[in-house]
Amino acid sequence: MIIGIPKEIKPAENRVGMTPSGVLELTKAGHTVYVQSGAGVGTDFFDEDYIGAGAQILPTIEDVYATAEMIIKVKEPIEPEYKLIKENQLLFTYFHFASCEALTNAMIEQKAICLSYETVETPDRRLPLLIPMSEVAGRMATQEGAKYLERTYRGRGILMGGVPGVPPARVLVIGGGVVGTQAAKIAAGMGADVTIMDLNLERLRYLDDTMPANVHTQVGNEMRIREAIQENDLIIGAVLIPGAKAPKLITRDMLPTMRQGTVLVDVAIDQGGCFETSKPTTHDDPTYIIDDVIHYTVANMPGAVPFTSTLALTNATLPYAMQLANKGWVKACNENSALKLGLNIVKGEVVYRGVSEAFDLPYVPVEAVLQKEAVEI
Ligand SMILES: NC(=O)C1=CN([C@@H]2O[C@H](COP(=O)(O)OP(=O)(O)OC[C@H]3O[C@@H](n4cnc5c(N)ncnc54)[C@H](O)[C@@H]3O)[C@@H](O)[C@H]2O)C=CC1
């Protein structure tokens, strides 16, 4: 298969779709890989590294999209990329469709095959291609939150671990999945007093058994959230309903009840955000303040630590990319139910229910589309 790796053009996005070592595996398997010149520089991978891995370098993003059957990237395409995408081209990347109607409509119009990393789901309900970036974003959420708690940034001016004789900061993590667990682990390591809220009691049992003693668990409902936000210094939003818009758990009217300088980090922003006042920001200008509450809402947090993130992403995506390249998307998705669940939009049809519901678009079961394709092949 002919594979293309373009340079990411989202602001301050320094990751790249595949490391040279991942490219080497693809070229060894007989695939042709084109990499846009400079695609890896943000991660410290250079054209020579990709050439050494058997890739060919193309000068522009237009060349890569025009040449490749499968595009492997990191972030969802942004507006200038829409028109570069060809009919029947396979795009293997994050999309987060439910948070962006314009992207959804554009991909329907381009008639591409959109296989979203974030909805690839194994039978045990794990999201193997979201996990590595959630691990990064969860750990970063605490790191960033701790920074914005400093008074310089108009935060509460409280040190995460306190000092002997002065209590530590209080951290509330809403959503105890991958992001929430990693965020809580780092906050606990810094000495904060941490609470994780989730709706899933089994998950809370597991966290209670495995987390350090300064992490507590609580079932999260509206009343408990209303109470907790008044006493916590850093609040991290980490909920997910796969493929769907995030529920709004902290509403606008709750902000005045929080203490001045409270920091909200909404990691779920890529699915629309779980705080009503969240709107996406970028690493260049990551925060804004409403009612003296600091909001950090960067939708591509792992982009700031590209070395860790690109390696972690390729570790997870390569086995799936290899299946797609070796078998073609129809056979690969028919034979691997996890990959099949990654299909969100196929040649103009929405085949993922969460996306169709987000924008009231007609839903076509993915099996019907795969059957039709298999007949045509
Ligand atoms: N901003 C960024 O750069 C990044 C954002 N993310 C996003 O972070 C979010 C969380 O991802 P993961 O931790 O991997 O998901 P996950 O599926 O591992 O965990 C989500 C947790 O939220 C819980 N939950 C769902 N609804 C809830 C509610 N109403 N109240 C309390 N808990 C609730 C679930 O029970 C689950 O334990 C996703 O939207 C993901 O896309 C992930 C990586 C990077």
Ligand SMILES: CC(=O)C(=O)O
């Ligand atoms: C998961 C995601 O949106 C990211 O890594 O940017």
Ligand SMILES: [Mg+2]
């Ligand atoms: Mg994101």
